[in-house]
Structures are given as C-alpha cells and as structure tokens.
Amino acid sequence: MMSVASLLNRENQNKAMEVVRSQRKSSLPNDAVSTLPLYRSAPPLEVRLEDFEFYAIDRLRVLKGISDGLSRGKKPDEMEKLVYDLWKENMRHPQASEVVNKDIISHFVLRLVYCRTEELRKWFLSMETTLFRHRFLHENPEVQKALFAEFDLPYKVVSRAEYETVKDMLNQVARSIGQSTDAIFYKVPFEEVPELVAGRRVFIKEGNAYIAMSQVVSLVVTQFRSHLSKALVLTNRKWTSMIREQEKDRLTPIIEALSTSYLGPDYSQPTKHTDISLKDIDQIAKSSFPLCMHHLFGKLREDHHLKHGGRMQLGLFLKGMGLKLDDALAFWKAEFSPKVGAERFDKEYAYSIRHNYGKEGKRTDYTPYSCQKIISSTPGVGDHHGCPYRHFSEENLRAALTRMGVGNRALEDVLDKVRNRHYQLACTLTFEAVHGSSCDAGINHPNQYYNDSRKILESPNNSSNP
C-alpha cells in the first residue's frame, strides 16, 4: 500500500488543507454534488500497487481515445458522445464508493507518467483538458454553477444597467454564432477566454469579454488548464529531484513503461532500416509519400521554392525518413538554387535546415509533424503545406488524387470521408487504394504512412514492385 498524496505532497503540507477546504465547500450548498473533481492536490488515499497501474491504464485508454477523436477532426457534439462513452466504458469500478477515488488516483498517477518531457506534458495537458471540458458540459446547470463557484473567480455578473448599454452588441454576437441570446453575462478580461476570442464568439470592449452563462465552460477550462500546466512542471521537478530515485525499484519502472506503451511510436528518431539516398528520392516520393508530402515535393520540384510552412512540414518529414543533414542540405540546395541562387540559399535557407536538425538556435531536435498538427495548421497565400484532404478545394483534391492513381470507386470513398471531415480516414483509404492492401491501424502520422508503405513495397511477397 502506498499513499498518492505522500508522493506528491511531501514538501507541501498546506496543500492538504486546501483539499479539506474545497471538499467542504462543494459538499455544502445543496444536492448538486459534483462527481467531477478539480484535482487541486493529491488526496491522502491509500492505493494498492496493482491498482496504481490498472487505474492508470484505464484512464490512458480514455485519453488515447480522445486523442484519436481529435485527430480525426470530430465535431464538438461527436466528441462529447465519444468522451462520455470512453469514460463509461473504462472508468467503472465494482464499488460505487471507489469510482471517484479511481478517477483521482489515475489522474495523479498519469501526472507522474506524463510530467517528464515537454512533449509528454503537452499531450497530457491537451487530453485532460478536453476530458474535463466534456465532463463539465455533461453536468447539469446546477452542478456547473457549483463547480464554477469552486474556482472562486473574481468575476461579477454584468449589472442590469450595463447590460442595457451593450445589449445590441451581445445580441449581434449571439446571432453571428447562431445561438439564442442569454440573459446572464459575466465580464472578464479577454485573456481569460482565449478560445472564445479566437472564434469571435464574444463581444469584447475595452479589454473585457462579455461571456454568456452558456460559455462559462471556456473560462473554467482555461483555469483548469493553467492550473494543470503549472502543476505538471512542479511534478516534473519533484520527479527528477526525488521520486525517480526513491522509487527506482518500485514505481519508476512502471511509470516509464506507461508513457511509451500508449503514445504510439516516436518519429523524432528516424527508423533504423531506412537509409535514404538522394538518387532514389523521386521514386520513393512517387510510391510512398502521403498526399500532403507528395504535393509539397511536387511543388518544390516545379517552383524551386516553398514558403516557410512547407519547408518545415516537408523538411522534418524527410528528416524522419532518415535523410541525413548533409543530404538534406544538398537536396534543398539543388532544388532552391535555380530560383534563388546557390549563394542566397547558403545565406538565407541553410540556417533553418540546420536548425531543424538541432544544429542552430536553441538546438532542439525538431520532431516531424503529426497529422493532427498538419490538419490544424492554417496555410495562407502562396502556401502549399497543410493537409490536402482538409485544405484543398474538392476540385483540386480530386485532381491530385487522380494523379496519385486513385481510381473512381476509391476516389468517391475518399471524398466522402473528406465531406464528413474524417481527414485521416480519407488518407487511410488513399493508402489502401494506392497499395492495394489494408491499413487497419489508420494513418496518424505522415512518417507512419511512409514506413507502412515501405514495409509493403519491400516485403518479399511483393515482387511486382521495385
């Protein structure tokens, strides 16, 4: 048996008081007791070692499911259903009294698992925040109000008199986003609700956003996110400074295994069996590049230029394939020189290529972009990066797929997925059409597309292909 709190709260005794306080507060008002914890600090619960791991795996299944849903471009209402189903399926417990404990313990265990690198923290933060958002939305208004109160935010309801002065604008915003008008508004600094600002879903005046009661979730989620983000950095410090060493025979191996088993392979390290030679690259691009890279590659050949976003997306992909820095420099130089001249290439572009390989600037070894990142990018004028399934017009996409050799029937299936905004499924179907074999795992990463393609083409059974 061990205590989660003793692991995480060791240095911070007054944290324990916080729990007591917030628990008392939420149990006070009425029947609207929430089952949604805010995870302010680790509770003093005893856990059996095997539960420690099982709970964490169950929660990971939920988070992984959310991650897949997001990268498939699911709409908010679809996400809500998905999250609800995932939660119900994985987070049950035979004893009703243990359900909340399982929730809390699994969350804190995963904090330990995912606190250890920037990349892991980012993923965990994003998935937990999404999870919290949908669980909050699923609660009834009374519970939502109680939770909102628990955050203890200093925001006031807009007074009647003030409401009258901005009423027209508030109604106009409501109409612009196709919502019915609300009567209760909170006035908060715009920085507190970035997602509402970004979507122009609120009226903003003199630095304040007027948010409707129905939008309070944004405010709560921002708070949740920023609290968790800070907590993860602290957890990381405790992990590196004490826990890892103290627990090296007991928890550390479990924790280190947990993070790798569920995040999928890491494409920041090029796969070993590949050794890409520049002379083969055209052939390989034709047979094994996903459409996004195929398109960038083609445009580069055609225009002898790509804007920044395209250079990053393609450049890191090539790096992930195993293209060495020297070869990368030679490749880009050969492509760019006809347009900008070799000298200007050396001056203006070589730096950023070395930068991608961690040889300049802050010397981070950059990771190739995942589908999720590519799908959510925003290509502008003159840009060719992004996900063709999402960013091309139907006409252009049809033409591009035809050039790739995707035939009638398959083509219509792909376009059908695109219309339903299942961009990665569209890419998966393209993969299947091009390779004439199935891809059960789905496409989540351009480098995965590439690796799977090479595996098929290089397998001995496939002698018809080069």
Added chain:
Amino acid sequence: MTREEVENGRDYMLIDGEDNAVPDGFNADYLKVYYGKLFPCADMFKWLSYGNDGKHPGCDQSYSGRREFSFTLDNDIYLRFQSFNTASELENAIKEKCPFKIDIGPVYSVDPSKRHAYSQGGDNIFTPVERELVFDIDISDYDDVRYCCSGADVCLECWPLMTVAIKVIDTSLRDDFGFSHILWVYSGRRGVHCWVCDGKARRLNNEQRAAIADYFRVYKGNENSNKKVSLMGPALHPFLARSYTDVLQGYFEKRLLSSQNLFLNEERFEKILEMIPDESITSELRGKWLSNKRSKEDINVVRWEQLKHLLSSKKGQGHRRCIEEIVFSFTYPRLDMEVSKHMNHLLKAPFCVHPKTGRVCIPIDPNKCDELDPTAVPTLSKLIGDLNAGGFIAEGDNEWDGTSFVQCVKYFKEYFLDPLLKSCKEEIETSYNAKVKQSRNSISW
C-alpha cells in the same frame, strides 16, 4: 565583369521578383553616418526599457539586459542573442558593427547572451517572458487582389490596402482590446509592422496572442482552395460589422474598385462572379457584361452597382452576405499569423534602413496613415545629402533640422514614447506600493 556574369546577375534579379538594384548610396559608410548622427538610439533604448532604467526602487534593473537584439551584418552574418545593459552599450555596438538590419526579440528569463551558462543545469530556464504584441502585414500577401504591382513592389494604387489594415487593426486594438500604446511602422519596403506595448500586451502568453491573431483572421485562402473568405452565420460579429461600414466598404467603393480596375475585363470579373454561388445571377451578369455596352462612366463602378443591385433584389440573407464577402476578400487585412502568435519571433526595429530600398522604417501615425506615401519616405541617401547640405555639424550637436525625418522622430517621442513612459512609471509605482503594502500586512498578522 564578363558578359556572362552580368547576364547571370540580371537573371537572378528577375527570378527573384524583386528590384534588387541597390539604390544610390546604400553602403556601410552612409549607414555609419546615419547611425552616428540620426538614429535615435537613446529613445529606442528608453522605449524598450519601459521605465526600468529609472531610480525607483520598483524598477527591475535586469530588465533591459535580458532583451534580445539581433544584428544582420553587411556580409549576411547573423548575430543573434545580443544584449545591452545601457543605451550607450547599444549605441556603441551599433556604431561599431554597423548592422544592415537590427531585429528586436523578446525579454528572456535570463540574459540571452549568457543563455548557455544557464542551460547546463538540465532544467532549461532560458525562456521568453515578455514581448510586445506584434503584427506584420505584407502587401505581397495581397497579390491575388491587386493588379498594379506584385511581389515586393508597391505603389500608390495598392498602398491603400495597407491603410485599410492599419485602420481596422488599430481601431480594434484600442476599442476592443483596450490597448493604448501602439506603434505603427513602415517596414521599409512592402508592408507595415505594429508594436503593441502596453504592459498587459507584453505579458500575454502564446495562446492569448494566437487568440487575438485569430480574432483578426477572416481570410482563409491558400493556394489550393477557391473560397478565400467565408462569413458564416446570420449576422456579422460587431467587430467585422464595424470594420465593414467604417473602413472596408468606403475604401473598396471609392478607391480600390477603380484604381485596381477590378471589373475591367472578363478574367477579372469572372474571379468575382466565382464568389457568387447563385448560378442564375452569375449568368445574368456575365451576359450583360460580355455584351459590353460602352458607357462614359467608370466600367468598374457600373458593373459593381449592377452586381449589388441584382444581389440585393433577391430574397435571402445569403445574397447580402455575398456582397460583404466580395468586399472582405478585396480589402480585409491579411496578417502574417506566425509573427503574432509566438513570443520569440524577431521583428525589425523601427528606424532601420531597408537595404534593398534604402528607405527608413519610419513610424506611421495611424490617424494620418492616409497621407503616407511609401515611395516618398526618407531614404538614406536623401538624409545623407540633406546632412551634407546642412553643412558641418559638430559632434553631439542636435540642431540639425529640415526634413521629414525630424518629424518622424518627433512623432515617435511625443505621441508614442512620452505617454508610454508616463504609464510605465505609474505601473511601476502601483505594483511597488502594492508589494510594500502586502509585505507590511504579512508582518503585522
């Protein structure tokens, strides 16, 4: 130079799509004189110190020294992570290195020139902590809606697009977001930069910056999709509605429609007809325009009125929205989003000289942005000429006067710097007093 080299050189310029001809007198010697006599180094440093160079106990003495400067030298050598503790350190470095370009980066958690010393401990604490909220707008991003120039070229026919951008963004930054210390700068060639310097703006995190940039984003086109702007919903957001009635509509109808000849020929009007989803309307208009009746009036105005008339005579919200979409497509600001979204993006300092045009990156008064003529801003050679004509000037003598450059520096100081420093001082005082009060309270419990 052999004939071949000359040809190659010219080839290079053409393909580049830019006018690479170095203007008369852009050279290191002139630049040295400019940095020595004219560049307002002390005021720049004062600006970037935000009052922390004062004697008040609330000042953060390390603040200025944590700011990144980056110099691009004559031979394209790129010096990043320079930092300076005082105005004279900065001034000496500029005079000594004579950079062709000076970029300003964020204020970091530690002195950027010593960043490696701090990165040893495993935990990388070298991270940006403050940065002005910046915007970069390039006219080359408008190439699909201007016919007079392309690429890096600008003229008085297309420059109003930048004027529109300044007006729309400036108004919103002030009225919607409540910022008041905003500096607009001509970028020296093809666009404008905006620096929002309020304390609140400098402390925004990346997510909040991205939110503001997205709030401004309407244009969603890329090279592979047709629809450039789509305004959803049954009403426009108040910010867009205000921008439309106060700025976009007027500039579209009174300036750009005619100056860009938006309806001049079939190719051009087809581009606009593409934005109307109603087949019956487009074919009616196409028929009318192809029969090409001569008229004394401006053909662009005539055709636009016909289009508007036909669209508004039809029932349904979509048709009115369509008129707005066309106007937005041709006028609404197009921001370089990445520059605004991240704290660590570098941006060229005001009062630099653009090496390709020789023009000085002068501040623009947003209230008078209509008057800016990018082809007539002070150039390095002109300034040096004026200096020479003014006779010999003793070291440290500031009595040189007589060009628009002086007006620019004056604007920078009086309308931007002075009010900014005043509010910085107040902010430092307030937060200091609060801190003192807090510590007093905690003692007397």
